[in-house]
Amino acid sequence: MTIVKIYRNKRNEHKFLEIHNDGHFHNAIRQFMKWDNGVKNFTGDGKLHRWRKANLMELLADYSLVNA
Numbered sequence: 001m002t003i004v005k006i007y008r009n010k011r012n013e014h015k016f017l018e019i020h021n022d023g024h025f026h027n028a029i030r031q032f033m034k035w036d037n038g039v040k041n042f043t044g045d046g047k048l049h050r051w052r053k054a055n056l057m058e059l060l061a062d063y064s065l066v067n068a
Contacts, residue, residue, distance in 0.1 A: 007063035017063055019056075020048060027051050029059075 002022050009015035014035060020028045028048035033041045051059070 005065060006067040007060060008066045009063055011062065016066070017059075025053075027053065027056055029056070 002020050005019045005021070007017040007019065009017075014033050016032050016034055018030050018032065022028075028050050030046060030048050031043045032046075033043060035041075
């Protein structure tokens, strides 16, 4: 069962991370920008990319959980 969590950047309220955890310690991430008018733009190629836990924890220091 995949668990999806959404995190918001502390310095830029429009920048978000979408983190997919498959339940087997694999995390896949994609970043997007969401605007007040409802527009959602994926940055980069818009695909999920796997990250190691140590790198992910360092990245999440700048983000706060919005939706679990």
